[in-house]
Amino acid sequence: xxxxxxxxxxxxxxxxxxxxxxxxxxxxxxxxxxxxxxxxxxxxxxxxxxxxxxxxxxxxxxxxxxxxxxxxxxxxxxxxxxxxxxxxxxxxxxxxxxxxxxxxxxxxxxxxxxxxxxxxxxxxxxxxxxxxxxxxxxxxxxxxxxxxxxxxxxxxxxxxxxxxxxxxxxxxxxxxxxxxxxxxxxxxxxxxxxxxxxxxxxxxxxxxxxxxxxxxxxxxxxxxxxxxxxxxxxxxxxxxxxxxxxxxxxxxxxxxxxxxxxxxxxxxxxxxxxxxxxxxxxxxxxxxxxxxxxxxxxxxxxxxxxxxxxxxxxxxxxxxxxxxxxxxxxxxxxxxxxxxxxxxxxxxxxxxxxxxxxxxxxxxxxxxxxxxxx
Numbered sequence: 001x002x003x004x005x006x007x008x009x010x011x012x013x014x015x016x017x018x019x020x021x022x023x024x025x026x027x028x029x030x031x032x033x034x035x036x037x038x039x040x041x042x043x044x045x046x047x048x049x050x051x052x053x054x055x056x057x058x059x060x061x062x063x064x065x066x067x068x069x070x071x072x073x074x075x076x077x078x079x080x081x082x083x084x085x086x087x088x089x090x091x092x093x094x095x096x097x098x099x100x101x102x103x104x105x106x107x108x109x110x111x112x113x114x115x116x117x118x119x120x121x122x123x124x125x126x127x128x129x130x131x132x133x134x135x136x137x138x139x140x141x142x143x144x145x146x147x148x149x150x151x152x153x154x155x156x157x158x159x160x161x162x163x164x165x166x167x168x169x170x171x172x173x174x175x176x177x178x179x180x181x182x183x184x185x186x187x188x189x190x191x192x193x194x195x196x197x198x199x200x201x202x203x204x205x206x207x208x209x210x211x212x213x214x215x216x217x218x219x220x221x222x223x224x225x226x227x228x229x230x231x232x233x234x235x236x237x238x239x240x241x242x243x244x245x246x247x248x249x250x251x252x253x254x255x256x257x258x259x260x261x262x263x264x265x266x267x268x269x270x271x272x273x274x275x276x277x278x279x280x281x282x283x284x285x286x287x288x289x290x291x292x293x294x295x296x297x298x299x300x301x302x303x304x305x306x307x308x309x310x311x312x313x314x315x316x317x318x319x320x321x322x323x324x325x326x327x328x329x330x331x332x333x334x335x336x337x338x339x340x341x342x343x344x345x346x347x348x349x350x351x352x353x354x355x356x357x358x359x360x361x362x363x364x365x366x367x368x369x370x371x372x373x374x
């Protein structure tokens with residue numbers, strides 16, 4: 001028995017022309033530099049703020065060997081004073097100066113607090129400047145007072161299934177027309193510097209290390225071995241949000257772990273914009289509040305497609321499995337059973353019957369799949 005209606009599951013987008021809007025917001029209030037209606041480039045500075053530095057608590061009374069309430073008497077600095085690393089901020093001299101103890105500043109910063117209750121000094125590092133750029137080339141359609149702006153552009157838009165690394169920019173460079181090719185280190189050449197490399201069914205760890213060495217901005221490929229990714233990161237992959245990794249490159253995987261040919265539609269679309277400037281982000285969050293890694297290529301070469309709400313899953317809908325044991329597998333919907341089915345965990349869930357590309361079929365929880373939007 002199947003439903004006459006449909007089931008809605010969000011999916012990955014592969015769009016040649018779509019209206020993209022990006023909110024660019026500071027973590028705390030600051031100064032905004034752009035105005036509504038202004039045209040901005042990828043690296044245009046939108047806003048800047050000063051984020052407070054980290055505090056360091058020093059048990060100064062204990063270090064000096066004095067009573068807590070007497071600490072202010074031995075301070076060489078007062079609240080608000082700037083200090084440098086290694087500078088004396090408190091000192092006691094006894095026995096005509098023959099014996100003394102002192103407290104040194106742990107870093108450059110300023111005195112934030114002196115407590116005669118706890119006997120502690122709070123030293124805070126200097127504020128850190130934080131700025132945000134436009135990320136995409138486009139138009140400012142709204143200014144968020146003291147926080148940032150919303151940027152809009154017509155662009156080609158491609159989402160991946162998983163990514164690491166933050167935001168990056170670069171010209172698209174197609175490494176191969178063959179979606180099955182393995183991206184090995186010999187394909188990474190000096191002219192790849194600053195580029196976003198695209199193609200293949202697997203990117204090797206050797207290629208990733210060479211890409212970092214040659215200052216490649218990013219790589220978009222079909223698959224990667226999880227062990228290679230963990231070696232690059234230096235830790236085991238978790239379920240938390242990604243995108244904060246400081247690995248020297250942004251990586252977007254479009255299909256899944258292991259050797260998996262890049263989606264031909266993704267490859268063909270990016271080929272159309274080979275050599276064009278693009279933005280990319282590896283930020284990924286699969287659980288609540290789904291965030292997908294993305295490639296955005298601003299352009300005016302095609303009319304804007306109207307973005308509509310997906311009609312959802314129906315028979316024949318192309319889908320991708322986003323959890324084990326079929327993670328990354330692509331197939332199509334062959335039935336949508338109405339009744340809840342019991343899993344091995346004994347929980348009752350709605351399921352979908354999927355036929356994979358190799359002809360095999362499986363029953364998968366609907367929460368474990370997403371629609372491939374084209």
